[in-house]
Amino acid sequence: NAGVTQTPKFRILKIGQSMTLQCTQDMNHNYMYWYRQDPGMGLKLIYYSVGAGITDKGEVPNGYNVSRSTTEDFPLRLELAAPSQTSVYFCASNRLNTGELFFGEGSRLTVL
Amino acid sequence: AQTVTQSQPEMSVQEAETVTLSCTYDTSESNYYLFWYKQPPSRQMILVIRQEAYKQQNATENRFSVNFQKAAKSFSLKISDSQLGDTAMYFCAFMIPFHPNFGNEKLTFGTGTRLTIIP
DSSP states (O other): OOOEEEEOSEEEEOTTOOEEEEEEESSOOSEEEEEEEOTTOOEEEEEEEEETTEEEEOSOOTTEEEOOSSSSBOOEEEOSOOGGGOEEEEEEEEOTTTOOOEEOOOEEEEEO | OOEEEOOOSEEEEETTOOEEEOOEEEOSOSSOEEEEEEEOTTOOOEEEEEEETTOOSOOEETTEEEEEETTTTEEEEEEOSOOGGGOEEEEEEEEOOOBTTTBSOOEEEOOOEEEEEEO
């Protein structure tokens, strides 16, 4: 099983550019999440989704957008990239009420 | 809002020794889950151990065990016979299961403890 797959693993953006981080899971999980991890910090929730067509904001949603057109895919869109969005981004998924998240390998984004 | 506190930013221990990582949390809920996640230098986060709050017995997974003190809101991780492969960031996390009043499940993470196993 592939689990949770994120692409790209690394990306450098210029200020004001836009991009999409892709996330796919093959475990038929209901829930999917996007977290960001800044140096020395824990993970902060950006957006999450409880199923296809349903998304909601987490703690730090500003500057990001998501969509969930299928159970498998949960892309994260960065509009007008800013240096404050330099971070490592993790996608994760789980089934309802199991508690265990399965994480992707992360995407390191640098905005210059 | 739930909070998770890990007061030890960094720790190091000799190989084969035992080490305990601390975690405290704050919540008014009685039903919740607690987790320890490990993030090796390769970066992918993996679950180490999980504890349901309604269970009095401390969870154990091979060399990993927890000391869950519900009244004190403490959830420490003990690693016995530490190995070089245990070198990683360790995150304590808290989650309330789906609840009509709180909505959907979301994990709250601590800031992590960087553990180094010294050969």
